[in-house]
Amino acid sequence: MKKPVYVTSPNASFYKNLKITIMGWGRFGGNAAAARFLAGQGARITVTDKKPLEAFSALPEDLPCEWVLGRHREEDFINADVVLVNPAVTPNSPFLRKAIEAGIPLDTEINLFLRLCPTRRIVAVTGSNGKSTTTSLLSAMLIEKGLRVHCGGNVGRSLLGSLNQIQEDHVVALELSSFQIQRMTEAGLGVWGAVLLNLEPNHLDWHGSWEAYREAKAGLLKTVDPQGWTVLHGGRPSVAQLGGCSRGPVYHFAVKTGLSWVDRGSVWCRFDEREHEICGAGEILLRGPHNLENVAAAAAAAGLAGADPDSVRRATLAFLPLPHRLEVCGEKEGILWINDSVSTTPESTIMALRSFPGRIHLFLGGKDKGLCPKELIREAAKRSHRIYLLGAVARILEEALLQEGFDPGRLGMYVALEESVASAAQFACPGDVVLFSPGFSSYDMFLNFEERGDRFKRAVLSHLGHRSAKSSR
Numbered sequence: 001m002k003k004p005v006y007v008t009s010p011n012a013s014f015y016k017n018l019k020i021t022i023m024g025w026g027r028f029g030g031n032a033a034a035a036r037f038l039a040g041q042g043a044r045i046t047v048t049d050k051k052p053l054e055a056f057s058a059l060p061e062d063l064p065c066e067w068v069l070g071r072h073r074e075e076d077f078i079n080a081d082v083v084l085v086n087p088a089v090t091p092n093s094p095f096l097r098k099a100i101e102a103g104i105p106l107d108t109e110i111n112l113f114l115r116l117c118p119t120r121r122i123v124a125v126t127g128s129n130g131k132s133t134t135t136s137l138l139s140a141m142l143i144e145k146g147l148r149v150h151c152g153g154n155v156g157r158s159l160l161g162s163l164n165q166i167q168e169d170h171v172v173a174l175e176l177s178s179f180q181i182q183r184m185t186e187a188g189l190g191v192w193g194a195v196l197l198n199l200e201p202n203h204l205d206w207h208g209s210w211e212a213y214r215e216a217k218a219g220l221l222k223t224v225d226p227q228g229w230t231v232l233h234g235g236r237p238s239v240a241q242l243g244g245c246s247r248g249p250v251y252h253f254a255v256k257t258g259l260s261w262v263d264r265g266s267v268w269c270r271f272d273e274r275e276h277e278i279c280g281a282g283e284i285l286l287r288g289p290h291n292l293e294n295v296a297a298a299a300a301a302a303g304l305a306g307a308d309p310d311s312v313r314r315a316t317l318a319f320l321p322l323p324h325r326l327e328v329c330g331e332k333e334g335i336l337w338i339n340d341s342v343s344t345t346p347e348s349t350i351m352a353l354r355s356f357p358g359r360i361h362l363f364l365g366g367k368d369k370g371l372c373p374k375e376l377i378r379e380a381a382k383r384s385h386r387i388y389l390l391g392a393v394a395r396i397l398e399e400a401l402l403q404e405g406f407d408p409g410r411l412g413m414y415v416a417l418e419e420s421v422a423s424a425a426q427f428a429c430p431g432d433v434v435l436f437s438p439g440f441s442s443y444d445m446f447l448n449f450e451e452r453g454d455r456f457k458r459a460v461l462s463h464l465g466h467r468s469a470k471s472s473r
Contacts, residue, residue: 034109
C-alpha cells in the first residue's frame with residue numbers, strides 16, 4: 001500500500017475552490033470546526049459519515065456543504081482534492097485506502113491547526129489516562145501567571161476558530177490522542193513541548209497491537225523542537241525509557257530527582273533549584289492519588305513554560321474537576337454517587353476504585369477495544385461490594401468475575417443504564433460509594449462518554465428523591 005501524502009501548505013488560502021471530502025463528522029466537534037473554517041476559505045465541501053442522519057442530534061443548516069450520511073461513496077474519495085480524516089477513522093479503512101492509492105492528499109483538523117497556528121509555543125499533552133485534567137491544569141497554571149493561553153484539542157474544543165486571536169507570544173495547551181499524533185507525525189508536524197503521562201494498552205482495535213499504540217504515543221516526542229522540552233513520568237519505566245526519542249531536553253515528574261514529585265500526600269515542584277510544596281491531597285478537589293501525579297505533571301510543564309510556584313499553587317487550589325472525571329453527581333443519606341464516565345480503559349477504572357475507601361458499587365462495561373482486563377477483574381472483585389454490568393462486554397465480564405470468585409448474588413447484568421441505577425439505588429446503604437467507572441468505550445450504547453455520563457447523572461438525579469427501601473447489608 002502506498003504511504004499517505006499530507007497537505008503541507010501553511011496558507012489558509014490554499015483551500016480556496018478545492019473540493020474537500022470530510023470523512024467522519026466527529027463526536028467532539030473537531031470536524032465541525034474544520035468544516036466551518038474551510039468553508040470560510042472558499043472550499044467546496046462534502047461531509048460523509050457511515051452513521052445515518054438519525055444518529056446525529058443536530059447538523060448545522062447554515063453550513064454550505066453536501067451531506068452523504070449512512071454510507072461512503074468511492075467517488076468522494078478518488079475525485080477529491082483533499083480528504084480530511086476524522087481521528088477515529090482507522091488506517092485500514094477501505095475508502096481511505098482508495099484515496100491514498102489515488103494519491104489524494106490527506107489532512108486532519110489538528111494538522112490544519114498546527115500548520116496555521118501563529119505561535120510555536122505549543123505544549124502537547126498525551127497519555128493513556130489523565131490527559132484532559134493535566135492539559136486543563138497546565139492551562140490554568142499559565143493563565144494564573146498572566147500568560148495568554150489557548151486550551152483545546154482532544155479535550156473537546158477545536159482551536160481552529162481561535163486562530164485569529166492567537167499571537168506569537170501566546171501559549172497553546174493541546175491534548176492529543178494517539179490517533180491524532182500518528183497522522184501528525186506522518187505529516188512531519190511538531191510541537192514546542194511534550195508531556196507523556198503514562199502508557200497502558202489502549203485502542204488496540206485501532207492500532208492493531210500494543211507496540212503500534214506505544215509507537216504512536218512515542219512519535220510525539222520525535223516532533224519536539226530541539227529548543228523545546230519533554231516531560232515524562234520518571235517512575236514508569238515504559239514511559240521514562242522513551243526519553244531517547246525526544247529531540248529536545250528531557251525532564252521527569254513523579255520522582256524526587258525530577259522537576260516534580262509526590263511525597264507523603266503532597267505535590268512538590270522544583271523551581272530555580274528550590275523545592276516548593278504545591279498542595280496537599282486534602283487541599284484540592286481532585287480525588288485519588290493518580291490526580292496528584294497529574295498535578296505534578298502539569299506543574300513541571302508549567303514551570304518550563306514560564307509559570308512560578310505561587311501561580312501553580314493558586315491555580316491548583318482553585319481547580320474544579322472536569323465533568324465525567326470522578327465527578328460527584330449526587331449525595332444523599334450518606335451515599336456518594338460518582339460519575340467517572342471518562343473511564344474507557346481498565347487502568348482508569350482501577351485508579352477510580354483505589355480513590356475511595358469503604359464499600360463500592362461499581363458500574364462496569366461497554367464496547368471491547370481489544371484490551372485484556374485481567375487486572376481490572378481482580379481489582380473489581382476485591383474492592384467492589386456489588387457490580388452492575390452493562391454493554392457488549394457484559395457477558396465476558398460476568399464469566400471472568402465468577403471465575404475470580406465474585407459472589408454471583410452481588411452481580412447483575414442490565415440492558416438499560418437507568419435500570420442499573422435503579423438497582424444501585426435499592427441496594428446502596430449509608431457510607432457506600434456508587435461508582436460509575438465503566439472501563440470500556442461507550443460506542444456500543446452511546447454517542448460518546450459524555451452522553452453516557454450525562455445519562456448516568458440524569459438517572460441518578462431522578463432516583464435521589466424517591467429511593468426504595470434499603471436491603472440489609
